[in-house]
Amino acid sequence: MSDGSRGRRTLGGLTARVAALGLTACVIVGPLLSLALWSLAERWTYPAAWPQRLGLRYWSRMLTADFLDPLKTGLGIAVLVTAAALLCAVPLGYALARLTFPGRTLVLLAFLLPQAFPQLPVFAAATREFYRWGLAGTVTGVVLVHLVGGLVFAVWTMAAVFRSIDPALEEAAHNLGASATRAFLTVSLPLAVPGIVASALLVFLYSLDEFTGTLLVGAPFVTTLPVYMYTASQGYELQIASVTALVLMVPGAVLLLLLERVLRAEYLTFFGRI
Numbered sequence: 604m605s606d607g608s609r610g611r612r613t614l615g616g617l618t619a620r621v622a623a624l625g626l627t628a629c630v631i632v633g634p635l636l637s638l639a640l641w642s643l644a645e646r647w648t649y650p651a652a653w654p655q656r657l658g659l660r661y662w663s664r665m666l667t668a669d670f671l672d673p674l675k676t677g678l679g680i681a682v683l684v685t686a687a688a689l690l691c692a693v694p695l696g697y698a699l700a701r702l703t704f705p706g707r708t709l710v711l712l713a714f715l716l717p718q719a720f721p722q723l724p725v726f727a728a729a730t731r732e733f734y735r736w737g738l739a740g741t742v743t744g745v746v747l748v749h750l751v752g753g754l755v756f757a758v759w760t761m762a763a764v765f766r767s768i769d770p771a772l773e774e775a776a777h778n779l780g781a782s783a784t785r786a787f788l789t790v791s792l793p794l795a796v797p798g799i800v801a802s803a804l805l806v807f808l809y810s811l812d813e814f815t816g817t818l819l820v821g822a823p824f825v826t827t828l829p830v831y832m833y834t835a836s837q838g839y840e841l842q843i844a845s846v847t848a849l850v851l852m853v854p855g856a857v858l859l860l861l862l863e864r865v866l867r868a869e870y871l872t873f874f875g876r877i
Contacts, residue, residue, distance in 0.1 A: 638845045639845075641842055641845035642842055642846045642849055643659070643661075643662075644656075644657060644842055645658040645661070645842075661842040661843055662846055664843060664846065665846065665850065670847070672826070673831040674850075676742075676825065676826060677811055678811070680746055680825075681749075682807070683746050684749040684753050684806060684807075684810040685753070685803050685806045685807045685810065687746070687750055688753040688756075688802075688806045689803060689806070691754060691757070692754060692757035692758045692760070692761045693761055693792075693795075693799065696757075696758055696759075696760070696761025696764065696765055697761070697791065699711060699762040699765075700761075700762050700764075700765035701765065701770065711758075711762070714754055714758045714759065715759075717751050717752050717755055718752070722752075723815055726748060726815050726816040726819045726820065727819060729820065730819045733747075733748075733820055739820055740820075740821060740822070740823070740824040741821075741824070742821075744821065744825075745816070745820055745821040745827075748813075748817070749809070749810040749813050749816065749817075751816075752809055752816070753805075753806040753810055756802065757802045757805070760798060760801060760802040760805060761795070761798065761799070761802055763798075764795045764797075764798030764799070764801075768791055768794050768795065772790050772794075773791060800861075801862055804858045804861055804862045807858065808854070808855055808858050808859075811827075811854060812829060812851060813827075813829065814829035814830065814833065817829065817830050818833065828847055828851055829851065831847055832844050832848055835847065
């Protein structure tokens with residue numbers, strides 16, 4: 604191959620990479636810049652291509668009860684959902700990783716069902732039942748709806764985590780006289796802490812950003828930030844909706860950075876072997 608052909612091929616590859624990076628930047632950065640601009644636009648009327656006045660007036664709404672109450676409600680629900688999901692997922696994930704029993708695969712698949720179907724009809728059906736039980740419009744009802752989706756992440760993550768821990772370590776503890784419970788508490792559980800943290804972050808982030816179930820089951824008495832953002836956008840308060848969207852991105856970005864640190868590569872390799 605001549606030097607000219609190699610040069611053209613290298614130039615073509617470089618051009619393709621630059622184009623791909625540019626497209627990615629437009630897809631990711633473009634919407635973020637649009638949100639940031641709308642959040643600062645104190646006055647923007649059609650057909651102006653740029654806001655007539657910029658300021659922080661709508662950001663100051665973050666300090667009012669209209670914004671803080673949905674924030675506190677959403678954080679409280681996310682904490683409750685995370686705690687409940689871990690209480691269920693840790694022992695269940697351990698059992699799915701260590702035990703072999705009839706229907707084990709069906710149990711794993713059952714936890715995927717909430718994500719296998721469109722969420723709107725699933726939550727609409729759940730809302731009908733919640734009205735019968737008196738749970739519609741309550742924090743308890745919203746927590747239960749979030750828990751259905753959160754358990755998908757928690758159970759599968761914990762099953763992969765315990766699957767990645769060598770059973771020989773527990774067998775060594777048994778040989779030294781430890782009971783099954785003591786071996787779990789002193790050997791497997793401490794080794795699973797990074798995975799438990801990763802599972803908690805996934806569930807917390809899911810609950811904090813969940814919208815459809817919260818709107819159908821919690822409205823009009825339970826309002827979280829995603830519902831608050833939707834209500835603002837429906838009322839053409841695009842600045843308030845943009846501020847809320849940017850605020851919701853902050854915990855998501857922080858938690859994803861933490862997740863990248865605690866989610867070990869060996870956990871991912873065992874997702875397909877559960």
